[in-house]
Amino acid sequence: MYAAKRPRLQPVILVLVVASIFLAACGAQLADQNWPGISTSDDIVYVAYGQGVVAIDISERRPLWSFPEEEAPGLNFFAAPSIGDEQIVLGDYGQSGGFFSPVATVTIYALENNGSSGEQPAQLWSRDDVATDRIIASPTQAATQVFVGTADNRLLALSASNGELQWEFETGHSIWAKPLYHEGVVYVASLDNVLYALRADSGDELWRRELGGSIASSPTLADGVLYVPSFDREIHAFDADSGDELWKAPAEDWVWGSPAVGNGAVYYGDVAGNFFAVDARSGDALWSRSVQGAIQSSPLYNDGVLYVGSGDIEGEEEEREGQVLALDADDGSEVWRRQTPAPVFTSPVRIGNNLVVAFLDVGVLQLLVYELDSGDLTWEYSPPSE
Amino acid sequence: MWDTFILNPMINALLILYDILGANFFLSIAVFTLLIRLLTLPLNLRQQRASMRMQEMQPEVQRIQKKYRDNPQKMQEEFQKIGYNPAESLLGCLPLLIQFPILIGLYRAILVVLGSTPQQLFELTQRVYDFIDLTDLLPIDNQFFWMNLAQPDPYFVLPVLVVITTFASQRLLTSARSSDDDDGKKKKKEEEDNPMAGMTQSMQYTMPLMFGFFALQFPAGLSLYFVLSNLVGVGQGWLIRRNMEEEASGPAPTMSAPEEAAQAGGGNSSDGKQEKASNKKSRSKSKSKGRSGRR
Numbered sequence: 001m002y003a004a005k006r007p008r009l010q011p012v013i014l015v016l017v018v019a020s021i022f023l024a025a026c027g028a029q030l031a032d033q034n035w036p037g038i039s040t041s042d043d044i045v046y047v048a049y050g051q052g053v054v055a056i057d058i059s060e061r062r063p064l065w066s067f068p069e070e071e072a073p074g075l076n077f078f079a080a081p082s083i084g085d086e087q088i089v090l091g092d093y094g095q096s097g098g099f100f101s102p103v104a105t106v107t108i109y110a111l112e113n114n115g116s117s118g119e120q121p122a123q124l125w126s127r128d129d130v131a132t133d134r135i136i137a138s139p140t141q142a143a144t145q146v147f148v149g150t151a152d153n154r155l156l157a158l159s160a161s162n163g164e165l166q167w168e169f170e171t172g173h174s175i176w177a178k179p180l181y182h183e184g185v186v187y188v189a190s191l192d193n194v195l196y197a198l199r200a201d202s203g204d205e206l207w208r209r210e211l212g213g214s215i216a217s218s219p220t221l222a223d224g225v226l227y228v229p230s231f232d233r234e235i236h237a238f239d240a241d242s243g244d245e246l247w248k249a250p251a252e253d254w255v256w257g258s259p260a261v262g263n264g265a266v267y268y269g270d271v272a273g274n275f276f277a278v279d280a281r282s283g284d285a286l287w288s289r290s291v292q293g294a295i296q297s298s299p300l301y302n303d304g305v306l307y308v309g310s311g312d313i314e315g316e317e318e319e320r321e322g323q324v325l326a327l328d329a330d331d332g333s334e335v336w337r338r339q340t341p342a343p344v345f346t347s348p349v350r351i352g353n354n355l356v357v358a359f360l361d362v363g364v365l366q367l368l369v370y371e372l373d374s375g376d377l378t379w380e381y382s383p384p385s386e
Numbered sequence: 387m388w389d390t391f392i393l394n395p396m397i398n399a400l401l402i403l404y405d406i407l408g409a410n411f412f413l414s415i416a417v418f419t420l421l422i423r424l425l426t427l428p429l430n431l432r433q434q435r436a437s438m439r440m441q442e443m444q445p446e447v448q449r450i451q452k453k454y455r456d457n458p459q460k461m462q463e464e465f466q467k468i469g470y471n472p473a474e475s476l477l478g479c480l481p482l483l484i485q486f487p488i489l490i491g492l493y494r495a496i497l498v499v500l501g502s503t504p505q506q507l508f509e510l511t512q513r514v515y516d517f518i519d520l521t522d523l524l525p526i527d528n529q530f531f532w533m534n535l536a537q538p539d540p541y542f543v544l545p546v547l548v549v550i551t552t553f554a555s556q557r558l559l560t561s562a563r564s565s566d567d568d569d570g571k572k573k574k575k576e577e578e579d580n581p582m583a584g585m586t587q588s589m590q591y592t593m594p595l596m597f598g599f600f601a602l603q604f605p606a607g608l609s610l611y612f613v614l615s616n617l618v619g620v621g622q623g624w625l626i627r628r629n630m631e632e633e634a635s636g637p638a639p640t641m642s643a644p645e646e647a648a649q650a651g652g653g654n655s656s657d658g659k660q661e662k663a664s665n666k667k668s669r670s671k672s673k674s675k676g677r678s679g680r681r
Contacts, residue, residue: 033503034505099602
């Protein structure tokens with residue numbers, strides 16, 4: 001009898017072993033990963049780094065709060081929070097409904113902006129019923145509205161006071177680019193290769209321009225001109241009112257990050273590690289140079305100096321390194337360079353005389369603060385591990 | 387190693403198919419499925435035939451088990467005589483098990499190709515062969531009816547289809563005698579007598595449920611692959627079964643001398659049932675021998 005019963009356990013054991021192998025092999029890939037999203041207000045940086053958002057006072061070198069307050073397994077935040085005078089708006093990548101549910105819940109949150117008080121911000125409202133796929137793009141706040149691009153191909157206009165959905169606009173593919181608001185018009189770029197100009201109050205389309213490649217980052221607006229990065233290996237300049245194309249300038253590979261504008265020039269990098277400066281009016285080339293690794297983020301222009309993050313994209317994740325470069329905006333010559341232990345694909349930001357660089361080193365957030373002029377490392381921060 | 391030989395070829399195959407098939411990722415997965423089935427066809431055929439043969443031999447196997455219950459060595463000898471190997475009973479689920487590496491590779495390939503996050507898209511650029519212009523292919527259309535192929539089906543349709551088609555393909559391998567065995571007690575008794583058959587029966591139910599569970603969590607594109615693969619498997623199994631039945635219903639084999647002698651010796655029996663059973667047994671034996679020879 002024993003011999004007859006024992007094999008009946010074997011299928012169960014076999015199934016468990018196979019399932020374990022399968023889940024172990026795939027499980028490591030299940031977690032959504034991305035680069036940290038970063039935004040600033042006064043002396044504070046807000047970093048979405050996966051498991052949450054942390055607010056850090058850079059001038060005082062101290063973390064203020066983190067959200068969610070309690071650890072929320074399976075919940076990921078990578079979109080840079082939108083910082084308004086009254087509130088901070090952010091969205092997550094969605095939370096699985098559990099073992100037996102295929103539906104993930106994606107939530108948009110509005111938190112009270114209590115500045116540098118250090119108190120945990122109160123949650124003003126949240127919406128978990130308006131998006132069905134990740135919030136990858138940073139939201140944008142206008143006077144009474146919040147604009148949120150979703151990976152389920154929609155731009156949502158929500159009431160800033162209570163999150164009520166005012167209108168939505170469907171694009172041909174996911175929106176990864178932060179919507180840009182200017183004088184009653186919201187500009188949104190999509191992976192469907194199209195830049196849309198919409199009326200902010202109604203969502204009505206004013207114009208659209210189709211490019212030769214996807215647009216993963218938002219346009220940069222300066223003096224009535226939109227500078228649009230694209231995977232078509234070019235940047236394009238459009239008149240913000242009419243949508244007329246003014247010029248386009250080449251790159252050697254995808255232009256992923258938004259261009260920086262300053263000193264009458266437009267600066268942008270491509271994923272092959274080439275960096276370009278072109279004339280803002282004509283698009284004529286001024287200078288170009290190459291850097292180590294890929295440039296995915298937007299450069300930062302400040303007072304005649306460009307700050308550029310880049311990183312390796314080949315090899316094992318643990319072995320990939322990055323760098324931060326300070327370049328002279330006039331000719332692209334190197335002012336200083338600092339190696340980082342992981343690729344820098346998040347745009348550097350400036351707080352006072354500090355350059356703040358964020359990256360994930362094998363999933364762990366690292367924040368490096370450099371002295372702007374000298375490039376000296378003045379502070380390092382990582383959130384305490386649970 | 388894994389990336390070079392499994393993942394990257396899958397990613398590039400999906401992209402090439404996507405390009406050829408008019409930027410339809412569902413069609414890309416469907417044709418990819420057919421290609422995978424084609425590649426694994428020889429193995430699948432062999433295993434399906436072996437599995438069906440094992441099922442058909444069950445009456446004879448049970449008779450031997452019953453007769454030589456107290457003499458395992460003799461039982462093994464008898465098993466060998468009819469070409470029965472208990473381990474082969476497990477072959478029925480092997481086609482499913484060998485799909486695991488494919489599923490794991492395809493799971494990642496779908497996520498990377500569809501580039502659901504910037505990092506995944508960035509990773510894709512590193513895996514695409516030089517002769518493919520990714521810029522022209524992007525963005526990959528991830529919609530198929532109501533589904534985002536990079537996410538689980540929110541309406542449970544695909545998980546249910548995965549369970550049904552997996553069960554159907556499994557059932558086809560193990561149902562050689564099930565239509566005759568409606569009596570549950572008899573089936574239970576059969577399982578007790580033959581634990582391997584019991585195991586196969588258990589797998590028939592646990593595997594579909596397990597894959598259905600996976601389908602709740604994994605991208606719809608992967609579930610589509612599994613449904614299509616199962617449907618091909620069902621068609622393939624049905625053809626093999628029909629082929630085997632045609633072979634079985636061919637000209638009756640002539641009896642061997644010892645069988646004739648044995649039957650002559652028992653000729654005084656007036657029990658028609660016994661005689662019928664004996665004939666059936668000898669046919670079964672001949673059939674087994676014939677197939678053993680082909681193997």
